[in-house]
Each structure stands twice: as structure tokens, then as C-alpha cells.
Amino acid sequence: MDIFDLEDPVCSVPSTEDARPIRQEPPFLADLNPEQREAVQTTKGPLLVLSGAGTGKTRVLTTRIAYLLAAGLAHPWQILAVTFTNKASREMKERLEHMVGPEAFSVWLGTFHAIGMRILKKFTAECGLSPHFIVLGSDDQERLIKQIMQDNGIDTKKYTPGILLDIIQRWKDRGLIPTAVTDAENTNFCDGKALGFYQIYQNRLKELNAVDFGDLLLKPLELFKAYPDILKLYQNQFHYILVDEYQDTNVAQYMLLRLLAKGHNNICCVGDDDQSIYSWRGADVDNILNFGSVFPEARIIRLERNYRSTAHILGAASALIAHNEGRLGKTLKVADDINNSGDLVRVEGFWNGQQEAEKIIERIEGNQRAGTPLTHMAILVRASFQTRAFEEELIRYGIPYKIIGGFKFYEREEIRDAVAYLRLVLNTTDDLALTRIINKPRRGIGDGALKALETAAREKHLSLFDAIDWAELRPSVRKTITAFANLIRDWQEARQELEPAQLLERILKESGYLMMWQTDKSADAEGRVENLKELQNVLSDFDSLQEFIEYAALVTESDEQSTEEQLTVMTLHASKGLEFDHVYLPGWEEGLFPHQRALDENGHVGLEEERRLAYVGITRARQQVMISYAANRRIYGTWQNSLPSRFIDELPQEHIDNQTNRRMGWAVQQDINNSFSWKSHSVSPQRGLPFNKPGAKTSRRVGKRVYHEMFGYGTVIKEEGERLEIHFDEHGMKKILARFVEAVSP
DNA sequence: GCCGTCTGGGTTTTT
DNA sequence: CCCAGACGGC
Numbered sequence: 001m002d003i004f005d006l007e008d009p010v011c012s013v014p015s016t017e018d019a020r021p022i023r024q025e026p027p028f029l030a031d032l033n034p035e036q037r038e039a040v041q042t043t044k045g046p047l048l049v050l051s052g053a054g055t056g057k058t059r060v061l062t063t064r065i066a067y068l069l070a071a072g073l074a075h076p077w078q079i080l081a082v083t084f085t086n087k088a089s090r091e092m093k094e095r096l097e098h099m100v101g102p103e104a105f106s107v108w109l110g111t112f113h114a115i116g117m118r119i120l121k122k123f124t125a126e127c128g129l130s131p132h133f134i135v136l137g138s139d140d141q142e143r144l145i146k147q148i149m150q151d152n153g154i155d156t157k158k159y160t161p162g163i164l165l166d167i168i169q170r171w172k173d174r175g176l177i178p179t180a181v182t183d184a185e186n187t188n189f190c191d192g193k194a195l196g197f198y199q200i201y202q203n204r205l206k207e208l209n210a211v212d213f214g215d216l217l218l219k220p221l222e223l224f225k226a227y228p229d230i231l232k233l234y235q236n237q238f239h240y241i242l243v244d245e246y247q248d249t250n251v252a253q254y255m256l257l258r259l260l261a262k263g264h265n266n267i268c269c270v271g272d273d274d275q276s277i278y279s280w281r282g283a284d285v286d287n288i289l290n291f292g293s294v295f296p297e298a299r300i301i302r303l304e305r306n307y308r309s310t311a312h313i314l315g316a317a318s319a320l321i322a323h324n325e326g327r328l329g330k331t332l333k334v335a336d337d338i339n340n341s342g343d344l345v346r347v348e349g350f351w352n353g354q355q356e357a358e359k360i361i362e363r364i365e366g367n368q369r370a371g372t373p374l375t376h377m378a379i380l381v382r383a384s385f386q387t388r389a390f391e392e393e394l395i396r397y398g399i400p401y402k403i404i405g406g407f408k409f410y411e412r413e414e415i416r417d418a419v420a421y422l423r424l425v426l427n428t429t430d431d432l433a434l435t436r437i438i439n440k441p442r443r444g445i446g447d448g449a450l451k452a453l454e455t456a457a458r459e460k461h462l463s464l465f466d467a468i469d470w471a472e473l474r475p476s477v478r479k480t481i482t483a484f485a486n487l488i489r490d491w492q493e494a495r496q497e498l499e500p501a502q503l504l505e506r507i508l509k510e511s512g513y514l515m516m517w518q519t520d521k522s523a524d525a526e527g528r529v530e531n532l533k534e535l536q537n538v539l540s541d542f543d544s545l546q547e548f549i550e551y552a553a554l555v556t557e558s559d560e561q562s563t564e565e566q567l568t569v570m571t572l573h574a575s576k577g578l579e580f581d582h583v584y585l586p587g588w589e590e591g592l593f594p595h596q597r598a599l600d601e602n603g604h605v606g607l608e609e610e611r612r613l614a615y616v617g618i619t620r621a622r623q624q625v626m627i628s629y630a631a632n633r634r635i636y637g638t639w640q641n642s643l644p645s646r647f648i649d650e651l652p653q654e655h656i657d658n659q660t661n662r663r664m665g666w667a668v669q670q671d672i673n674n675s676f677s678w679k680s681h682s683v684s685p686q687r688g689l690p691f692n693k694p695g696a697k698t699s700r701r702v703g704k705r706v707y708h709e710m711f712g713y714g715t716v717i718k719e720e721g722e723r724l725e726i727h728f729d730e731h732g733m734k735k736i737l738a739r740f741v742e743a744v745s746p
Numbered sequence: 747g748c749c750g751t752c753t754g755g756g757t758t759t760t761t
Numbered sequence: 762c763c764c765a766g767a768c769g770g771c
Contacts, residue, residue: 083760084760084761085760085761086760086761087760088760111760111761112760112761113760113761114761116761135761138759138761157754157766157767213761214761216761217761245760248760277758278758278759278760280757280758280759281758281759281760281761283760382757382758383756383757383758384757384758385756385757408759439747442747442748444747444748445747446747446748447747448747449747553761554761555761556760556761571757571758571759572758573757573758573759573760574758574759574760576760577760592757595757595758596757597757597758598757598758613758634762635756635762636755636756636762636763637762637763638762
């Protein structure tokens, strides 16, 4: 939030003043290793710092900024430093403040989106917006898309709004406004209507005086295209540009950076191609892979000294990632001061997911008793459904835990609703806010009434709120709606004299919204009331409502950093950038990890991203890693059996300790390919059903009668790649790998 | 307009 | 299995 209240040097400071000579070497350089130091002191021209896991990338970035300031190479506001998460930018700001003092706050340091917002706010009119435009959250976006689809007679069950939203966002990620999308790039989604809907969506945003996250980057891009003189201002201002997590940038971000860097050409990007795990969100690894060709004069510095993990952990991780092609290549080395190669990476197979969870929690409890705090251990899963089994065990053992990766604070229903009330009070033309809460709590204003409002609004070109007076409404409905409108007006008046937090309190009370949850009997209602209280706390830090609304739109995480002693369970994706003494990596099975969908949809490229995810997981650990897999897993009610992940085969023997218990009925054996297979289950390939060729449209296996060693006879109902859904005569529906069953005559 | 029943679909999710 | 969203009866 703080970057918004700063005085904005663009247009006001003719920053031609430059470089005071450096006096003496600042003390903070002494702590760096030679490569880090080089990365900090190579200030001229484009620089790519390939920074492996645990090699001190954040330290390099912050020190570099401090160095630029201390050396007198730039004023704070001439430095632009971009990160991906609010957390990263907050941390960087704190560390920088620690090093250089309050000057830190004048550096342009923030997320891409916050920086985009800052530019947008400065040139609102040029971007085709009115002041106080809204930033849509993802739920707003989806509702809007859905509405557009329905208005155009699309069956939103057949074509889900989510997919269309995704398509549009991928276009935005690539810096494409609707007119820039060529027909060839249009998808066949909805008979090729996606592009048209994109245009309509943008029009609707404009009517609503709103932007979405993608627009926070797209609009500045368009602004710079249309107004070269404005671009010039920024180009002149930013003497130095620094980018964190460069492997995760999308094309729009790349284009923005490229434009801004044209002024002084001092751009320093820090990243690790091996940790690129967000391609499905539009991140483009090519940005980092092509850095050298885009900036031919670029220097590339590799940071390979790892200060985090033991030699075995690094050995296992490095060997695994070496299976990927198309890397820039870098080998992590144990930093000099760690001599001990540590424990081997433990690999263990279990009979089922429940046993896996039980054994892991047992170990964690043992570690805890031996003195490792829970906060230094983590369970990292591929898919969020996996957290469930662990949650049950953790409750059973009475171990405090937190699960990360659920809904973010500001994305929770009750928070979005409360914010919608505030938005509407701030600005009654915010139709999306109005439709969200007009019948929440239930006021008897349903679809019919809303339709009438919409009709009137469209005719008179008014907002829904202002259309109330014109809409054709039944008297009883008119009464309730008018009462609602009067409430809003009351709060608008109250806003003049109340602090934002007090205003929210009043709104929640008088609207009946708080009461709605207080009287709700469902299990999570209590938590929602708590969250609403927490929101009031957050709000008390703000002086103006406007400021808060902007903050809430860009910051999706809650700031609650509990220092409580608890175990973290989270997805691999969420773990990037973190580190723990002990890391548990369950669920390393074909189909789950690598995930079947990643393979089906993106083939080899998808597999490599999965492998990078595995690499991220292993490299989170300082001292111990345990990788596990289960032969059977209950997924959505049906039992599925699976093979150990190919990633396990890719781990080098000298770094792993396979603890799979051979005394259990299903002992593991090595087969010719040096891969594991389940002895009691394995069916020789020639007995298995034939595989469909990839891309084959129709299944040759659906409807066939099959035999399975455990479940007996059954019929194939559905085919998903290698996995068959089979209805067994005596055991019901199961999902089974094709190789475990044999075809029989009906 | 509300509320119950049914159906389908369920990777990952920095802003 | 478990949740969200659609649909139909009151």
C-alpha cells in the first residue's frame, strides 16, 4: 500500500543529476561470495543472474540496490525493483530499510501489478478510465464473463466461464488486446466466439470503469504505445531496473520491462529457469532462456553455491533436474563451509495413502520430540486433496498445523462481501458490488427484481443503483429495494464522520450481514465471523476507504504471520522461496506426480514442468528429505492404484536410501528398466489391455470385459489415458491402470 | 423467491 | 467422497 502514497517523481523531478563518486566500499559487500559480489557490482548494462535454489538471490537483489544507493549511482526513485508477490516485496523493502534506512521507501519497489497500478493512477484519463476505477477480483471477473456468455445464449454448463476467463487472461498475459489477437490465435472454444467475448468483456469493463489484473499490465503497455512522451519520462527516470523471479514473468511483463529499460539499459534480472513452475498461468520460460539473445551485450552470472542444503539433497535434486532439456544449465554446489554431506534422501513406499500419512506424521512427531520445532518441518503435496489425509492424522496426534493453499483471506466469500458493501458505499455505480450483496443477507430481492433493474439501467444508461427509481417493480419489492438504497445513503453520510473501521462495523450490523453468519449453523460460520472481525482490524490501519479498497484489490494474502508452533502443510507451488529443515514429499506416483493432466495437456513440456516442481520440492530442505508413494489411494471415493513416480527412478542411487518395507505383502522389486513395480500387482505387459495411441479419439477399451487379480471381473466404463474406470461385478467402481487388468472375452 | 434434491466434476493459483 | 450449481416444487 505504501507505494501509493509517495510523491511521484515522474513529471516533477527532472532527474538528470547523476553519480556521486563512491567513497569507500560499503560494509555489506564483505558478506558476499565472489559471484554474488560480481552480481552486485556489475551495474552497467543488462545482467542476468542465474540463481539456483538457496544461493542467496534475495540477498543479491537487496544488496545491489543498497550498493547503487551507497555508490551514488542513483537516487532511490531512479531504481525500479519488481517482484511477483506482495510478500517478496515487503520482505525486500524491510531488508533494504535495514541496510540503507528510510531511503528504502523512495525506491520504486513493488509487485508488477502494484507498479502498473501506480502508473495507471497517474495517467488515468489517458488510459480511458475515470478516477477511482475499480480493480476486479477473480470472482468479479468470472461473474462478468458468465453474464456475457449467458447474454449471448451460451450454455455455461457446456462451456464454463472459468475456461473462457482463462483464455482471455492468457491473451492478456501475452500483451494482446482484443484487436491484436489474430484469427489464427483464436481458439475453437465456443465455436470461435472467445475472441468476440474478449472484446465484449473489455467493453463491459470500460462501462464499469474497471480493470482486471491483466489490465494493470496491459493498460500501461497501451499507454506507452500511444504516448511515447510519457514512456520517455519513465525511461529517463529509471536508471536501474531489477527483476526478481524472472523465470515467472509473462510476455506482457517482459514487454513492459523491455520498454522501460530502453532508457538507461541497466536491467538486472534474477531467476532460475529450473524453478519455473507457473507456465499454466502465462509465465513464459523463454523470457529467461532468451535473455542473452534479446540483450546481446548481456552478462550472465551464475550463482551456484548453495547455502541451504546438504550434499545428498543437492545431489538428488541436481540429478533429477538434469533429466530436463532446454535448460540454461547450472550445477548447485555445497557452499564451502558445509563439510557434512548429511543424510541420504529417504524414499519409502506404502500400501495406501492413509498409511503414508500415518507414518509421516509419526516421524514428524518423533522429530519434534527430538527437538526440531514444528515450524522447521513441512509436508509439500502436489494436489490440495492430499492435505486431507494429513489433516486427519494431525488431528489424531494433536499436532498443531496450518494448511496453506486454501482460499486467501481477501478471496473469502465473507471478506469479498464486506468489501463489496464498502465499494458500493464509496461508489454507487459499482454494479458488480451491488449485484453481489443486494440480496445478501436475503432481502427478497431475487433474479426477477435484478432483471428489472438491469433493463431499466440499460434503457436509461444508468447504474443499477440509480435505475432503482425507474425500474418496474412490484410494490413490496420496491419497498425493500428503496430501504436498501436508503441504508447505503445513510452509510455514505456516516462515512464523513466515521473512521473506516467504525463504518464497516456499522454496515455489518445494520445490513444484517453479520447477523446472517452469526445465526448460521454451518461449521465454518464461526470462522467467517472471526474473519469479519479481523477485517475490521485491518481496516483500522487505513485513513481512507478508497485507500483500503485499492489495497484489498491488490493484496490477496492476509498479513497474519502466526509465530505459533505449528506444522505447515502446503502445495509444492506454494512452497517456492521457502525453506525447512525437514521436508516430506508424499504422493510421488505416476498420475499424481507427474500429474496426469500435465502430461495429457502438455506432453513433454508438461512433464518437464512437473520435474521442476519436484526439484523445487527437494531443494526446500536444509537437512532431510523424505519422498514417499502409495500403491493405493482413495481419490474422490474410488480406490486407485498406481506406480511409483518416474521421478523416483531418476534419483541417483548414491544419494537415496530406499526404506520401502519389503516384508509387507506387496514387496517391491527392481525390474529390467530399473524401475519399481508392485510384485503382487504386476501383470506382465502382454497380458494388459493394449494402449490407445496418443491422440486416438475413440476408445477401444470402453465396454470391454476385464479381469483384475484383486477385484475379479468387471466392465470398462470410461478411459482416461492409461487409467481405466472399471465397474467390477463384486467391488463396484474403481480406477485402475490398464496394465493391471487383462482383457477377457465377454 | 426460497429451499430441497440431484448431477457432475474435482492440478497447480504469486496479482 | 464432497461441494457447487442447476432445476423443480412449494
